Amino acid sequence: MLEFAILGLLHESPMHGYELRKQLTAKLGAFRAAISYGSLYPTLRRLQSAGLIAEGGEPATRATNEEVPLLSGRRGRVVYKITAEGKERFQELLGSAGPETYDSEAGFGVHFAFFASTDRATRLRILEGRRRRVEERREGMREFLSRAAERLDAYTLELQRHGLEACEREVRWLEELIAHERSGKDPKITSQPSSDLPRRSPLKE
Amino acid sequence: MLEFAILGLLHESPMHGYELRKQLTAKLGAFRAAISYGSLYPTLRRLQSAGLIAEGGEPATRATNEEVPLLSGRRGRVVYKITAEGKERFQELLGSAGPETYDSEAGFGVHFAFFASTDRATRLRILEGRRRRVEERREGMREFLSRAAERLDAYTLELQRHGLEACEREVRWLEELIAHERSGKDPKITSQPSSDLPRRSPLKE
DNA sequence: TTCGTCATGTAATGGGTTACATGATTAC
DNA sequence: GTAATCATGTAACCCATTACATGACGAA
Numbered sequence A, B: 001m002l003e004f005a006i007l008g009l010l011h012e013s014p015m016h017g018y019e020l021r022k023q024l025t026a027k028l029g030a031f032r033a034a035i036s037y038g039s040l041y042p043t044l045r046r047l048q049s050a051g052l053i054a055e056g057g058e059p060a061t062r063a064t065n066e067e068v069p070l071l072s073g074r075r076g077r078v079v080y081k082i083t084a085e086g087k088e089r090f091q092e093l094l095g096s097a098g099p100e101t102y103d104s105e106a107g108f109g110v111h112f113a114f115f116a117s118t119d120r121a122t123r124l125r126i127l128e129g130r131r132r133r134v135e136e137r138r139e140g141m142r143e144f145l146s147r148a149a150e151r152l153d154a155y156t157l158e159l160q161r162h163g164l165e166a167c168e169r170e171v172r173w174l175e176e177l178i179a180h181e182r183s184g185k186d187p188k189i190t191s192q193p194s195s196d197l198p199r200r201s202p203l204k205e
Numbered sequence C: 001t002t003c004g005t006c007a008t009g010t011a012a013t014g015g016g017t018t019a020c021a022t023g024a025t026t027a028c
Numbered sequence D: 001g002t003a004a005t006c007a008t009g010t011a012a013c014c015c016a017t018t019a020c021a022t023g024a025c026g027a028a
Helices: A002-012 A018-028 A037-049 A084-095 A105-113 A120-151 A156-184 B001-013 B017-028 B038-051 B082-096 B103-114 B119-150 B154-183
Strands: A053-055 A079-082 B051-056 B079-082
Touching: A002 A018, A002 A037, A002 A053, A002 A079, A002 A084, A002 A105, A018 A037, A018 A105, A018 B119, A037 B119, A053 B119, A079 A084, A079 B082, A105 A120, A105 B154, A120 A156, A156 B103, A156 B154, B001 B017, B001 B038, B001 B051, B001 B103, B017 B038, B017 B103, B038 B051, B103 B119, B119 B154
Parallel strands: none
Antiparallel strands: A053 A079, B051 B079
């Protein structure tokens, strides 16, 4: 998961670890807490050893100022960039549709977060796979609820009901997204019909 | 988490490992996948070593038949029961309101699943603590969305929006539960107003 | 000069999972 | 007799976390 996310971000632009964590927190924040440095830095090491990323990228071209921040002798930032093998690996992970892609919130979430880097066919495959999983889960809970409701205490029941509702909502959400993919347009912003937030420009793909 | 859940279930009735897993899956299934035996059995060992549970309970009195299933010489089932120290520990965990109780889905979920074994004051404390956390998270996402929306691609944005919505719904849910606790009644079953599922009897407490 | 935040890292630990191994019991 | 499911367990691994340690840089 971390590997995937790091490759995905470095695919967009070179970055150092600290910045990477901030971006990660932003990109994955919807379904996951911030990752720790104790996890991030060792992973960067591992990716570097594996040849998927390398030191010495030019950090994202920020405007005109920004005169190379004179980090001569000191420990300073280590800017990483993705390598050719890294890009290959990232594409491989993007397209992979194993159970890990649908099972966990995290697995699906990371893939979704990088949907902008994939083609429509892959997006549809993943969305449909996820929908199937959530539907299975939903059916399991429904069946369980109708069979065992009388043996459960009120709180357990309420928890179950809440979980079931979450499944139902996720299925609806996925269905909208699937329909939208099929229609060939950008994912719509469903919550702010009269929002002051700017509409997205077409996806690069 | 596992420790808590095991103690909670054995508090209700003695059980062997396999059965424990099934019950666990049922009770925690709303927010968590089934736990593995590779995790369950070692934990049972640990709890036994710690003196919180002990071998040799009478499994839940099931009807009249059930002539002690002659497990004489073989490996057979190992039925565990909770000890006095175990009960003490369970009460301690039930009442504990550290960050782990609110932060993770799992931490809150386990506590909630055993709400029937707690007093109203503890329930309220936990529900309000959880609400505060989710509100914080919600605010963080709102702020982020309004600040950074134009720099995000459509999919990341949609993921963010979906996450925010989930937070908002959870807060509403918690609010209902809190109001209900304060009113002094059982948690209502909100989804099946004309359900054929039986209504719950008053909570034991 | 001190505080916040930027920035990188290590060691110990945690809390699980998967895969494997074994065997009894029940239903067909 | 054979397949499903009940039942218990171990070993290897995974993917992270927390706590700790270090230090530079900018702003008050």
